[in-house]
Amino acid sequence: MSVAATADLLDYDDVIARYDPVMGMEVHVELSTATKMFCGCANRFGAEPNTLVCPTCLGLPGALPVLNEAAVSSAIRIGLALNCEIASWCRFARKNYFYPDQPKNYQISQYDEPIAFNGYLDVPLEDGTTWRVEIERAHMEEDTGKLTHLGSETGRIAGATTSLADFNRAGVPLIEIVTKPIEGAGERAPEIARAYVTALRDLLRGLDVSDVRMDQGSMRCDANVSLKPKGDSEFGTRTETKNVNSLKSVEVAVRYEMRRQAAVLTSGGRVTQETRHFHEDGYTSAGRAKETAEDYRYFPEPDLEPVAPSAELVEQLRTTIPELPWLARKRIQDEWGISDEVMRDLVNAGAVELVAATVAAGSSSESARAWWGSFLMQKANEAGVAVADLPITPVQVAAVVRLVDDGKLSNKLARQVVEGVLAGEGEPEAVMTARGLALVRDDSLIQSAVDEALAANPDVAEKIRGGKIAAAGAIVGAVMKATKGQADAARVRELVLQACGVS
Numbered sequence: 001m002s003v004a005a006t007a008d009l010l011d012y013d014d015v016i017a018r019y020d021p022v023m024g025m026e027v028h029v030e031l032s033t034a035t036k037m038f039c040g041c042a043n044r045f046g047a048e049p050n051t052l053v054c055p056t057c058l059g060l061p062g063a064l065p066v067l068n069e070a071a072v073s074s075a076i077r078i079g080l081a082l083n084c085e086i087a088s089w090c091r092f093a094r095k096n097y098f099y100p101d102q103p104k105n106y107q108i109s110q111y112d113e114p115i116a117f118n119g120y121l122d123v124p125l126e127d128g129t130t131w132r133v134e135i136e137r138a139h140m141e142e143d144t145g146k147l148t149h150l151g152s153e154t155g156r157i158a159g160a161t162t163s164l165a166d167f168n169r170a171g172v173p174l175i176e177i178v179t180k181p182i183e184g185a186g187e188r189a190p191e192i193a194r195a196y197v198t199a200l201r202d203l204l205r206g207l208d209v210s211d212v213r214m215d216q217g218s219m220r221c222d223a224n225v226s227l228k229p230k231g232d233s234e235f236g237t238r239t240e241t242k243n244v245n246s247l248k249s250v251e252v253a254v255r256y257e258m259r260r261q262a263a264v265l266t267s268g269g270r271v272t273q274e275t276r277h278f279h280e281d282g283y284t285s286a287g288r289a290k291e292t293a294e295d296y297r298y299f300p301e302p303d304l305e306p307v308a309p310s311a312e313l314v315e316q317l318r319t320t321i322p323e324l325p326w327l328a329r330k331r332i333q334d335e336w337g338i339s340d341e342v343m344r345d346l347v348n349a350g351a352v353e354l355v356a357a358t359v360a361a362g363s364s365s366e367s368a369r370a371w372w373g374s375f376l377m378q379k380a381n382e383a384g385v386a387v388a389d390l391p392i393t394p395v396q397v398a399a400v401v402r403l404v405d406d407g408k409l410s411n412k413l414a415r416q417v418v419e420g421v422l423a424g425e426g427e428p429e430a431v432m433t434a435r436g437l438a439l440v441r442d443d444s445l446i447q448s449a450v451d452e453a454l455a456a457n458p459d460v461a462e463k464i465r466g467g468k469i470a471a472a473g474a475i476v477g478a479v480m481k482a483t484k485g486q487a488d489a490a491r492v493r494e495l496v497l498q499a500c501g502v503s
């Protein structure tokens, strides 16, 4: 840890004994729309720098924004999932400031007229209870470009010798979700902050509106924290820790700020209202003094029409809001009758939805779980990808299950079929045919293989005929080999014994 990490910290128990924490979470999510918020450029992570740009998202003179309807629909769906009211009429606003990642010198955002407001999310906690977090608003805005600073040890601008600007991200649709102050959490504040961001991520993933990858920045969290002397009603001065980029870090950042601010307050000091940087090794350091809304000279965006979603559209979108993912998971777990541990493994592997979709496509839940939870999980690990990213769909897995259930494939052959599907050889049935993997069901084919095997191993055949039934295993093995594992071993054994007159 660096020097900054050794800032005075009060023992956590003492913090709780003297102060009540208040928190506010601001979460930015990048929508996974095909195109950007106000232009037709592709919205894609990881492309060559400055290849996904046009005059609008580069802020060139004369270029005008055009609103992305799909982004508005996603914003409304997010608002509905968060139990918000949806504005029947609202505008975008210009937030004016200069920074080199922002080519227009202003960000198109929403200010006092957000698309969604006044909601709540009932957040599941580890002890099985829920905590209601109230939502202030969810508003639409555009992302900035990305700066890369070279030459400094930290990758930050201080001490950098060169800065590179990539505008691929400029204009990507963002939704900012802001909570009302979270009060009364006491010692559970860090846990509740983490649980909230976790629940929000799961909710957004369930809505299929964003990748919600904190590691790639498609979901970013700023944590506001203040302390007030126990029992006081007036809030203390808050700090805003920026870009806390993992769930664990949310918890660590809140806890650290509580301990640091408590140390400042107990020694008679004042907390400075400021933004702070979160450091991966678990501490925060001072950033810029916090600007106020007035500093940004917000005014209604003159280049865009107001957004006025009809009541019909809102109601239609309401029908697309799925059950809360954690409630759905609980229901599914009960339906499948599986233990918490098995469920947790499936959840951690991101396989619950895949299993559910496989069941919906006709598989039994046992078979679906077996495929996704073991063989495909192993294939995903080998390939270093998430199981959901394997090139096989739940419908295809259900088709493989059906081939096994119909007796056309053994489990072993089915794994080869799945390998073929993963290798891009086509649908399961086609792979089975092309690779010639179907079980041999034709007794006459098996019979001729049995006859050949007996003829090729006269001494073994003699032993079997003499009553040494255990010797049949060698013949069965030879037949299985000759039929490339496609014969039914039990049937082969019957035919071998019959041929030797000992059945």
Ligand code: ADP
Pocket (backbone or CB within 6 Å): 022, 023, 024, 025, 026, 136, 178, 179, 180, 181, 182, 224, 225, 226, 227, 235, 236, 237, 238, 240
């Ligand atoms: P800003 O853009 O200035 O950060 P926002 O309103 O977007 O302001 O977000 C502030 C967040 O901090 C909100 O979640 C709000 O509920 C919360 N908040 C406001 N005052 C306090 C405070 N004194 N202590 C902790 N959190 C606070």
Ligand code: MG
Pocket (backbone or CB within 6 Å): 026
């Ligand atoms: Mg803010």
Ligand code: ZN
Pocket (backbone or CB within 6 Å): 036, 039, 040, 041, 052, 053, 054, 055, 056, 057, 058, 171
């Ligand atoms: Zn563009």
